[in-house]
Amino acid sequence: MNTSTFENYESEVRSYCRHFPKVFTNAKGAVITDEDGVDYIDFFCGAGAVNYGHNNEYIKQKMVEYLSTDGIIHALDMYTVPKREFIETLEHKIIEPRGFNYKIQFCGPTGTNAVEAAIKLARKNKGRRNVFAFMGCFHGMTLGALSLTSEMYARGGAGASLNDVTHIPAPYMFEGLDVIQYMQTLIDDDHSGVEKPAAVIMETLQAEGGIRPFSDEFLRQVRDFCDKNDILMIVDDIQVGCCRCGSFFSFERAGIEPDMVVMSKSIGGLGMPLAILLLKGELDLWKPGEHNGTFRGNQLSFIAGKASFDWLLENNVEEETRRKGELVKSFIEREILPIDSRLELRGMGLIWGIDFGKINPELSEVVIEKCFENKLICECAGRDGSVLKIMPPLVIEDTLLMKGLNILADAAKEALK
Ligand SMILES: Cc1ncc(COP(=O)(O)O)c(C=O)c1O
Numbered sequence: 467m468n469t470s471t472f473e474n475y476e477s478e479v480r481s482y483c484r485h486f487p488k489v490f491t492n493a494k495g496a497v498i499t500d501e502d503g504v505d506y507i508d509f510f511c512g513a514g515a516v517n518y519g520h521n522n523e524y525i526k527q528k529m530v531e532y533l534s535t536d537g538i539i540h541a542l543d544m545y546t547v548p549k550r551e552f553i554e555t556l557e558h559k560i561i562e563p564r565g566f567n568y569k570i571q572f573c574g575p576t577g578t579n580a581v582e583a584a585i586k587l588a589r590k591n592k593g594r595r596n597v598f599a600f601m602g603c604f605h606g607m608t609l610g611a612l613s614l615t616s617e618m619y620a621r622g623g624a625g626a627s628l629n630d631v632t633h634i635p636a637p638y639m640f641e642g643l644d645v646i647q648y649m650q651t652l653i654d655d656d657h658s659g660v661e662k663p664a665a666v667i668m669e670t671l672q673a674e675g676g677i678r679p680f681s682d683e684f685l686r687q688v689r690d691f692c693d694k695n696d697i698l699m700i701v702d703d704i705q706v707g708c709c710r711c712g713s714f715f716s717f718e719r720a721g722i723e724p725d726m727v728v729m730s731k732s733i734g735g736l737g738m739p740l741a742i743l744l745l746k747g748e749l750d751l752w753k754p755g756e757h758n759g760t761f762r763g764n765q766l767s768f769i770a771g772k773a774s775f776d777w778l779l780e781n782n783v784e785e786e787t788r789r790k791g792e793l794v795k796s797f798i799e800r801e802i803l804p805i806d807s808r809l810e811l812r813g814m815g816l817i818w819g820i821d822f823g824k825i826n827p828e829l830s831e832v833v834i835e836k837c838f839e840n841k842l843i844c845e846c847a848g849r850d851g852s853v854l855k856i857m858p859p860l861v862i863e864d865t866l867l868m869k870g871l872n873i874l875a876d877a878a879k880e881a882l883k
Contacts, residue, residue: 467488467501467502485835493508493516493520495866496858507873508858510843516736517731517783519862524776525735525774532765543762543763549763549765552768552772567723568744569745569750570742571752572740573743574741575741575761577606578611580730580743581605581667582610583728583757585664586757588749595630596660597663598667600636601634602639612624613631636678637681646691649666650691662697664697668699668700669701670711670716671813673706673847674847676847677848678812682720689722698726700724701727703729704729704731706817708733709783710857711814712784725749726743726745728743730742734767736770738764738771739761740771791816794871801871808824809822816858821848825882827850827852828850832881834854842874844856
């Protein structure tokens with residue numbers, strides 16, 4: 467298989483292709499096919515961008531229909547029928563039935579741009595520069611978002627100072643540390659050296675940070691902390707939203723309503739680029755065009771996104787995700803954890819991580835290579851990349867899910883023997 471074009475001409479910045487050095491042609495459901503016609507089971511899911519399956523037939527047909535009518539594709543942020551239908555469906559079928567109340571801001575097409583919008587708007591609202599983010603978080607790679615992202619390797623690429631963020635220890639990091647009290651002390655103590663933030667931004671389950679779910683109780687405590695101190699709560703649901711954790715929004719399990727929510731990846735339905743910021747109406751202090759961009763809303767992404775909302779409701783995707791999540795959990799508890807008592811399993815819905823860190827962080831890399839040899843695609847995450855991440859499309863058939871898990875179990879057994 468010829469990969470020399472990429473090696474000769476594509477920048478060294480390329481990354482995922484180094485783990486999976488094949489040239490891919492087709493994809494359907496939870497299977498990706500390479501140029502030689504070899505099928506791979508996908509436990510990576512475009513890092514959460516194709517939750518509803520590669521080339522989901524219903525969504526794809528809606529896009530094909532739209533293309534065949536010469537429907538407008540690029541319209542800046544002008545009013546269009548696909549945008550109207552996307553907004554109406556998201557508001558009336560997803561947001562309102564959950565008792566939430568958000569306006570929608572369309573951002574540049576990647577998640578990081580929605581994060582930029584969220585922190586700009588939070589700072590504008592509160593007239594404060596600082597933002598609290600949690601150690602272990604990932605919020606994107608453009609400079610504002612990167613100032614939040616805690617991974618030192620990614621931050622090192624900035625070549626500029628990354629300011630106006632205070633990183634707070636995540637609740638799993640120091641046993642006995644009351645993280646809420648710690649944040650309260652930072653803002654109350656006139657010798658803390660830390661400025662009161664405009665917002666606290668968080669993932670409800672740190673994904674790139676190593677599949678680290680925050681408890682329902684902790685999410686509620688952050689909500690209370692923000693309310694009590696006139697600070698905005700921003701949830702980054704870019705990777706773990708769109709049903710990944712078993713409900714459309716990942717924070718539903720805690721019964722909270724953040725002030726802002728950033729979404730991307732699967733919000734574009736079929737892996738189409740789209741990023742949105744959901745915001746409480748009273749926070750909408752933007753002046754026209756103050757967070758601008760050419761690609762704020764691709765019409766095909768609107769078509770695919772709207773179709774995905776209809777499709778996920780029709781097909782009980784939230785419930786199915788929870789059911790399949792239990793299959794994954796019980797399989798790993800039965801077949802993989804007994805191999806070595808130092809292995810740890812964390813996750814919910816259809817995002818799970820097996821942490822090899824207490825044995826040898828490099829083992830996760832060995833296992834993903836063995837998986838790939840056996841036609842299973844999965845990635846690693848977390849400190850030293852020690853966590854093997856399991857994140858199949860939510861539509862994966864049970865048999866394929868089990869097949870992938872068996873490949874994984876065999877690879878783990880071989881690596882740990
Ligand atoms: C939680 C979270 N926030 C933000 C981003 C950045 O999104 P994008 O890569 O589309 O800029 C990601 C990407 O993986 C993410 O997982």
